[in-house]
Amino acid sequence: MATLKDVAALANVDVSTVSRALNNTSYVHPETKARIMAAVKELSYHPNVLARGLRQGRLNTIAVIIPKISFSIFGEVISGVEEEARRKGFATIIVNTNNDKQIEKESLNRLRNGFVDGMIIAGTGANNRIIRDISVGMPVIQVIRVFDRNISSVVVDYVDIGYRSVAHLVEQGCRRIGLINGAKEISPYADRYKGYKKAIREFDLPEITVERESKLRGMKYGYDCAVKLLDENMELDAILAATDAQGMGVIRALKDNGLRTPEDVKVVSMTGHRVGDMLETSLTSMELPGIEIGENAADMLIRAIEAGGEKKPGVQHLSFRANMAVRESTGGMTETEM
Numbered sequence: 499m500a501t502l503k504d505v506a507a508l509a510n511v512d513v514s515t516v517s518r519a520l521n522n523t524s525y526v527h528p529e530t531k532a533r534i535m536a537a538v539k540e541l542s543y544h545p546n547v548l549a550r551g552l553r554q555g556r557l558n559t560i561a562v563i564i565p566k567i568s569f570s571i572f573g574e575v576i577s578g579v580e581e582e583a584r585r586k587g588f589a590t591i592i593v594n595t596n597n598d599k600q601i602e603k604e605s606l607n608r609l610r611n612g613f614v615d616g617m618i619i620a621g622t623g624a625n626n627r628i629i630r631d632i633s634v635g636m637p638v639i640q641v642i643r644v645f646d647r648n649i650s651s652v653v654v655d656y657v658d659i660g661y662r663s664v665a666h667l668v669e670q671g672c673r674r675i676g677l678i679n680g681a682k683e684i685s686p687y688a689d690r691y692k693g694y695k696k697a698i699r700e701f702d703l704p705e706i707t708v709e710r711e712s713k714l715r716g717m718k719y720g721y722d723c724a725v726k727l728l729d730e731n732m733e734l735d736a737i738l739a740a741t742d743a744q745g746m747g748v749i750r751a752l753k754d755n756g757l758r759t760p761e762d763v764k765v766v767s768m769t770g771h772r773v774g775d776m777l778e779t780s781l782t783s784m785e786l787p788g789i790e791i792g793e794n795a796a797d798m799l800i801r802a803i804e805a806g807g808e809k810k811p812g813v814q815h816l817s818f819r820a821n822m823a824v825r826e827s828t829g830g831m832t833e834t835e836m
Contacts, residue, residue, distance in 0.1 A: 500541035500542060500543040501543075502516055502517065502543075504541055504543070505534065505537045505538055505541060505543050508537040508540065508541060509530075509533045509534045509536070509537040510533070511530060511533070511534065515530065515534070516534055519531045519534045519535070520534070520538070556615045556803060557613060557614065557615055558587055558588045558589060558615065559588060559589045559590070559591060559613060559614050559615060560579075560583055560588055560589075560590055560591070560614055560615060560616050560617065560618065560796070560799055560800070560803075561590075561591045561592075561593060561609045561614040561616075561617045561618070562575075562576055562579050562590060562591070562592050562593070562617075562618045562619075563593045563595060563602065563605060563606070563609075563617060563618070563619040563620070563621070564576065564592070564593070564594060564595070564619075564620045564641075565594075565595050565596065565597035565620055565622060566594065566596065566597060566716075567592075567594050570741065570742075570743065570769075571642065571741075571769055571770075571786050571788045572620060572642070572788075573788070574786075574788025574789050574791075574792065575620075575641055575642065575788045575789075575791050575792040575795070576590075576592060576792060577788070577789055577792060578788060578789035578790060578791060578792020578793040578794075578795075578796065579618060579792040579793070579795060579796040580792075580796075581789070581792075581793065581796075582792065582793040582796035582797055582800075583796045583800065586796075586797075586800050588615075588796075588800060591609070591613070591614060593605045593609075595622065597622055598622070599622045599623075599624030599625060602621065602622050602624065602625050603624070603625050603628065606625060606628050606629065606632065607628070610628075610632045610635070610636075614636070615636060615637075615803045616636050616637040616638065616639075616799045616800075616802065616803050617632065617636065617637075617638045617639070617799075618638075618639045618640075618641055618792075618795050618796065618799055619638065619639070619640060619641070620640070620641050620642045620643045621640070621643055621645055622684075623643070623645050623683050623684055626645050626646055629645075629646065629649070630646055630648070630649070633648075633649050636803075637650075637799050637802035637803055637810070638650075638799075639651065639652065639795045639798050639799045639802075640652075640653075641653070641791055641792070641795045642654070642686060642791070643684055643685050643686060644685045644815075645685065647813075647815070648813060649813065650798060650802075650813050650814045650815065651814075651815050651816070652791050652794050652795040652798065652816045652817075652818075653685075653686075653791075653815070653816070653817050653818070654686075654786050654787075654791070654817065654818045654819070654820055655689075655817050655818070655819055655820070656685070656686045656689035656690045656692075656693065656768075657689045657690070657692045657693040657696070658693060658819060658820070659689075659690055659693060659768050659769075659784045659820050660689065660690040660691065660692060660693020660694040660695075660696070660697065660738075660768065661693035661694070661696050661697045662693075662784070662820075662822060663693070663694070663697075663738050663766045663768050663784060663822075664693070664694055664697030664698060664701065664703075664738070665697055665701075666766065666782070666822060666824070666828065667736045667738075667764055667766060667828065668697075668701050668703075670736075670760075670764055670828055670829060671735075672735045672736035672764055673703060673735060674703070674704060674706060674731060674733050674734050674735050674736070675698065675703060675706065675735070675736040675737070675738060676706040676707070676708065676727040676731060676734050676736070676737045676738070677691070677694050677705075677706065677707045677708070677737075677738045678708055678719075678720055678723040678724065678727070678737060678738065678739045678740060678744055678748065679691055679694075679707065679709065679740050680715050680740050680741075681715075686740075686769070687740060690740060690768050691707075694738065706727065706731055706734065708723045708726050708727050708730075709723070710722055710723055710726070715740070715741075715744065716741070716743040716744065716747070717743045717744065717746050717747040717750075718747060719744060719747065720739050720741075720743065720744030720745060720746065720747025720748045720751070721747035721748070721750055721751045722747075722751075723744070723747075723748075724737060724747065724748040724751035724752065725751050725755070728751070728752075728755055728757075734763060735762075735763060735764065736763060736764040736765070736766070736828075737763060737764075737765050737766075738766050738768060739765065739766070739767050739768065740767075740768055740769060741767060741768070741769040742767045742769060742770060742781060742783060744767070745765055745766070745767035745781045745783065745827070746781070748765050749765055749779055749781070749827065752765070759779050759826075759827050760826065760827055760828050760829045764782075764827060764828045764829065765781065765782065765827040765828070766781075766782045766783065766784070766827070766828060767781050767782070767783035767784065768783070768784050769783070769784065769786055770783030770784050770785035770786060770820070770823055779826050779827055780825035780826045780827065781825055781826075781827045782822070782823065782824050782825045782826075782827045782828040782830065783822075783823050783825070784820040784821070784822055784823075785820055785821045785822070785823050786818070786820050787818050787820075787821075790818065791818060794816055798814060798816070
């Protein structure tokens with residue numbers, strides 16, 4: 499295996515010059531740097547990242563811990579994190595917990611003991627004490643979900659999402675609007691419910707909600723909840739789903755029960771994903787800027803890492819506003835910001 503000395507010998511420079519060129523710690527003449535890079539390529543030299551990181555006091559690696567990747571906003575968040583981290587010379591470790599508190603706990607305990615400089619997390623809410631403890635020793639940023647206001651976060655205004663979703667359906671003539679949500683212990687679900695409740699009170703509508711026991715609240719959960727709503731509310735004319743996955747389940751349940759979307763029952767997803775535009779009946783949704791959320795979370799985290807302990811920045815909370823994409827499931831096909 500080639501060493502730093504081998505690269506220096508081939509490029510006819512000192513080892514210190516090779517080190518400065520590879521680490522960008524000080525100026526190296528462009529011609530000299532080109533010669534060094536050619537030697538690196540010829541010898542297939544790979545620097546010992548772990549040893550270099552230990553010398554520098556960091557490993558230029560961050561972890562992203564999320565509850566679900568497929569058909570969720572978290573896939574876009576990860577893309578944003580990775581893109582921003584790569585731009586700044588950081589690698590990314592991704593942990594998918596499947597919203598399982600035990601998997602999350604085990605992952606947190608492994609990661610806190612080395613190999614990462616900081617964490618971005620959308621937690622289950624069950625391991626807040628561990629996360630709080632980790633945040634004392636390394637930077638931690640919460641995304642999408644917030645459980646501790648003493649830890650920085652990048653989120654969306656979910657109360658606004660709940661309110662505007664109901665307002666859109668009221669504009670379409672709906673009066674009996676059912677809500678399929680998630681566990682209210684998790685902040686986005688709790689806040690969407692607050693927005694929903696605020697709107698139905700303002701528009702003098704009945705509150706129609708449903709909840710079933712389930713760890714993963716995706717397509718099947720949306721399907722089962724929609725069936726229950728239909729069974730218990732004969733005059734139901736609209737359904738709000740917490741996520742696109744739930745919304746897909748709702749549309750399928752309506753079809754299986756002989757109902758048309760949007761003619762009989764209109765459907766809105768309150769956490770939009772690009773997949774909503776590709777469905778047989780395209781899904782009206784509140785589009786979250788997932789990539790932008792990921793980029794900002796990574797930037798915030800890396801700035802905290804590079805600042806070091808003594809210059810650690812204060813707690814920051816960044817909130818975005820969702821855009822409504824009006825599609826076939828509520829009778830439209832144009833994207834607008836309400």
